[in-house]
Amino acid sequence: MKCFILALLLATLASGENIFKINITPEEAQQFLNSAQLRGIGDIEYAPKTGENPLPEARNENGEFVYMGRVIEHPEEYVEEHYDAHQYHGQDGLGQFAYGYRDWNQGKNEKRDETGKVTGSYKYVQPHGRDFVANYYADKTGFHVEDNRPAHLKLPATKTPAVLKAEEEHFKLWGELAAAAGHNPDPYAPEYQQEGRYQPTEPEYQPYVHEEPPYVPGPEETGEPKGFFYAFDYNVPLLRNKEERAELERLRAINNKDE
Structure with a gap:
């Protein structure tokens, strides 16, 4: 029976039908989450x-x-385009979730598994036409991300002639002042320190103690955990300038050759 339900679920997701499920069991929600790819x-x-x-x-x-x-x-310079956008979101009531969306020039997906690890990716069209793509995950070791930006060689910092000249003048002046004073000034020398330390009196200092009543779950937070899942497509009309569209398509063809 479970195999039949899973097969029916996969067929429904693959066909692109809209899905709206609420107050479902964690097991049923997890089937949707695991099939969200x-x-x-x-x-x-x-x-x-x-x-x-x-x-x-x-x-x-x-x-x-x-x-x-x-x-x-000049309406003749524009067209109205239509796109089949999509979004989905689901949770199993036990901590796992998945959500994502796609639009004409951007998209994102994110998922959290039973161990608490979060994985995701996002993508969008940059003004110069190149797709920016990032993949990331977060677990007990921290947040980690990789993207498709070109690697840049980091060179050690170098001092310009102007900086070198300013440093030379600074240290020369410092040496002259230090010699005139007889020693380098030390703000922590004993002669600059006041005797004793300030101690607040009892009325001035009261340690803060945060008191909060014990947590009592409300009626909506009791009972068996429930999940949900929805996924649907929707039409997105978009105003496009013909010349700007042609230029962006030209840039995309050039800047995404290596993708």
């Missing part, structure tokens, strides 16, 4: 484009062409 855990894909069309005709009381409240002076 079918919705994007791992290699992140941007939301697929489903179509485009000229801007719908709409004008304000002044006769100006408007799109979603924005005045467009």
